[in-house]
Amino acid sequence: MRFLLTPGQADDSPQLVPLLDGITVARIGPGRPRCRPETVIADKAYSHPSTRRAMRDRRIKFVSPERDDQIARRTAKGRSGGRPPAFDAEAYRQRNVVERCFNRLKQFRDRAAYYQAELTIAAIVFWLHDSQDTP
Numbered sequence: 001m002r003f004l005l006t007p008g009q010a011d012d013s014p015q016l017v018p019l020l021d022g023i024t025v026a027r028i029g030p031g032r033p034r035c036r037p038e039t040v041i042a043d044k045a046y047s048h049p050s051t052r053r054a055m056r057d058r059r060i061k062f063v064s065p066e067r068d069d070q071i072a073r074r075t076a077k078g079r080s081g082g083r084p085p086a087f088d089a090e091a092y093r094q095r096n097v098v099e100r101c102f103n104r105l106k107q108f109r110d111r112a113a114y115y116q117a118e119l120t121i122a123a124i125v126f127w128l129h130d131s132q133d134t135p
Contacts, residue, residue, distance in 0.1 A: 003119055013046050017054050036060060041095045052085060063091045101126065 004019045006012065020040070024033040039061040042051075047064040055062035065087055074081035105122055 003116065003123075005116055005119075011045075013048060013051060016040075016042070016046060016051060020058070020060075039063060039091065041092060041098070043095065047085075061088075063088050065092065 002019060002022050004015050004022075006015055020037070021035075023037070024035050026033050036058055037060060040055060040063070042062070042064040044065050044067050047067050047070065049070075051064075052062055062085075066084060071084070074084065101123075104126060105119055
């Protein structure tokens with residue numbers, strides 16, 4: 001769907017909104033392409049109030065466990081700390097599919113100049129291979 005490459009030491013979290021802004025998925029039949037996923041499943045690194053706010057503003061369900069420091073800060077405030085964000089543990093289990101895909105794609109990062117093209121080709125190959133396995 002879309003890749004954004006960043007340096008290995010860069011924080012991924014600020015790239016989430018620009019990544020989502022560039023997604024378009026053609027509909028079957030007439031109509032404009034979709035540009036908003038129904039759900040984003042992310043690890044604790046993305047669990048930040050600004051990320052949650054951005055997903056809420058876009059009407060995207062955001063599934064990410066709350067970080068320990070955020071839990072401690074909220075509970076220290078007592079009743080004024082608010083409710084914990086909703087967390088769908090069943091949906092979060094699907095994150096392993098993405099993690100396995102990342103691990104498979106990392107084998108193509110040997111030449112940085114060609115990485116974007118290799119990543120795209122590899123994703124297409126994986127998608128075609130996996131779609132043939134599905135009944």
